[in-house]
Amino acid sequence: MTDQAHPLIGNNTIDPEALWQDVMETARFGATGKGGICRLALSAEDHQVREWFRSSCSSLGATLTTDTMGNQFARIEGEEAGLAPIAIGSHLDTQPTGGKFDGIIGVLAGISVLRLLKETGTRLRHPVEVVNWTNEEGTRFAPAMLSSGVFAGIFTPDYALSRTDNNGVRFETALAAIDAAGTQPCGVHPLAAYLELHIEQGPVLEAENCTIGVVTGVQGMRWYEVTVTGRESHAGTTPMSMRSDALQAAARLMASIQEIALNRPPHAVGTVGMVSVRPNSRNTVPGEVSFSVDLRDPSDDVVIAMENSFRERAGVLSREYGVSIGIREIWDSPAVHFDQRLIDAVSFAARSLHLPSREITSGAGHDAAYLARIVPATMIFVPCADGISHNESESATREDIAAGANVLLQTLLIADRQLDALPASGG
């Protein structure tokens, strides 16, 4: 794709102050004492921000549609009849101790685009829609990205509506409680393309002084639950030679995860995040240790190779320690590759705005990962301080967010001129 200044927008850019003010205004809904946000999906606070979204978009001339999963679409019509909308979106729900930026800037940047279109009196060829996907975080209703998942056909509506929170409240009930369900069946909503601006949630862009992450896809990821079973015995009376110590075998197996990931540079990562020991007593040789394993790489082949190495190591340790080792895969999320034309457009937009950029793979899941299954999609990352996210201290600068929104705008303009040949999704 190539680009020139848009005939109507010209050199206008999104208003960084208005965008920042929107960030600060939405941060009031569920604000925590430590500067973060607690705005669980379909909570009273989520209701507040959803109403804010509705009224802000309406006042910019957008038409609101809500689907049966509560996904909100704010639409500005385009000039050419028959084109599906290009959507810009993300989510407004947060973790229980979340920050002001994760997901939120993706929606607010979309609103900034609507504002610019209104202020410059611009109509694009395609309709433009800003989307707020319901329950992306998955904290209140697991799994994450539930409603974009239904939209993309990953989950059935019945499955999604019957999810329950920790208090046993069904997703469907929570939707009704804040009157958040619309009438449009989820997924029956054509889209020409999907763009999502997000904070990186990692340390790479900041460390390399890059303002823009050109996101090429989402890592493949597998989760495992590993259980090492030895023989519980007295820590004082059992000689070393007569032990079947589940923890000693598990410690070596957990340590192998680091080696296995380091052996497959540059992208592979491996993490042991949860550990549980039984009976967890100071003076008892552990009889059972369970731990989680998280393996990721942009290539599914590398993830599989890591798993194979891990299983091999487990076999060796099982024999060496006289323990049994069970490895159960509990989640498999294949790698996602974003649309190459949109990736190129983001890269071009960053260059044309003289913003330092680099290609990057998303290590976390995003609504865009599901959207990419059904429609040309891509993402734009901006840095966050120290790579910290899902935390009340999550932080991103006004300048970087504005830069990301401008790259989003330029990408939209390129897509608007060149993506119309693509088939629309949904419907």
Next chain:
Amino acid sequence: MTDQAHPLIGNNTIDPEALWQDVMETARFGATGKGGICRLALSAEDHQVREWFRSSCSSLGATLTTDTMGNQFARIEGEEAGLAPIAIGSHLDTQPTGGKFDGIIGVLAGISVLRLLKETGTRLRHPVEVVNWTNEEGTRFAPAMLSSGVFAGIFTPDYALSRTDNNGVRFETALAAIDAAGTQPCGVHPLAAYLELHIEQGPVLEAENCTIGVVTGVQGMRWYEVTVTGRESHAGTTPMSMRSDALQAAARLMASIQEIALNRPPHAVGTVGMVSVRPNSRNTVPGEVSFSVDLRDPSDDVVIAMENSFRERAGVLSREYGVSIGIREIWDSPAVHFDQRLIDAVSFAARSLHLPSREITSGAGHDAAYLARIVPATMIFVPCADGISHNESESATREDIAAGANVLLQTLLIADRQLDALPASGG
């Protein structure tokens, strides 16, 4: 010491059937569905077994004394005036899911000795006392061996009486509730020697087909709380090179415990029994990992050397992983060496009874460990199935228990003839 058949006891031995019957009878007080016992110190069940002890000993002609910690002493007078008693004892309280043998056989073997003395009309030179120490297990009132500890001057009576259980009930109140406190001040009770028969609570005797463990002392033991602090980060978005993974450093440090113990054969043992991970989330690189370390060896010097190796390894890993590692010693129990004359007597008794025996160090704490601070003391171990203890499936055979009781009897006879030159304790 040397030995000959006792002029009065001759070749008589304790009655194995009566001893086994006592084991089965006491097992009724607090019996669990799985064949174990739940008889927490000073509970209603403990009260039952204490009354049983009192009445059984009384019917054998013994005089009961109870001290202010509830320790029960059942005394048969000796022939020579002015000699302090030789005590045989252990405890009748159990773990919440305890077995029928731990502690119990030590007291019941004492009762078997009283029975034999009565049946054969034998009086020894010294008085003989059977002792039931209160709250050995430490499950209801921590710490363990509370009342033998007061007896030996390890704990003050005020400290002990003010211990509380999980419901906030004071030890003193629990004593009064079952009328278990006597008037004799704890510790003001002369003893010439102390002998304790116990199941091994480990797998060594069974594995080596030894009936008798000649216990030479109790291992020195130190407990540590280790905290590894790294930096919490996202498991998907943080490259391996930018992590400060507390779990990866901790896994290697936990694994080092095994090497450190194996480097100091034949007795050293090292155990990581408890692990705690923060935030303990599948997709978060752990920011903090805490774990317990238990190091033991019959020589305090070896325990110290192991600690030094561990600290050295922690220093290396701290630098390598960019984590901070705190090591806090939370308990130091120096090694106990039993009285060599009594150890020799046990060894001789086993040989003279043609019972296979080996020297062994106790890996667990026992009342005898505290008694040894103030009076010549030793222990005799008998095997337990698979080394399992503190468990409802704890098991020992009638034959092994009887063999242990006979070694106890012979040791008593040797001590009776040869220990009178020793100063009596207490008083």
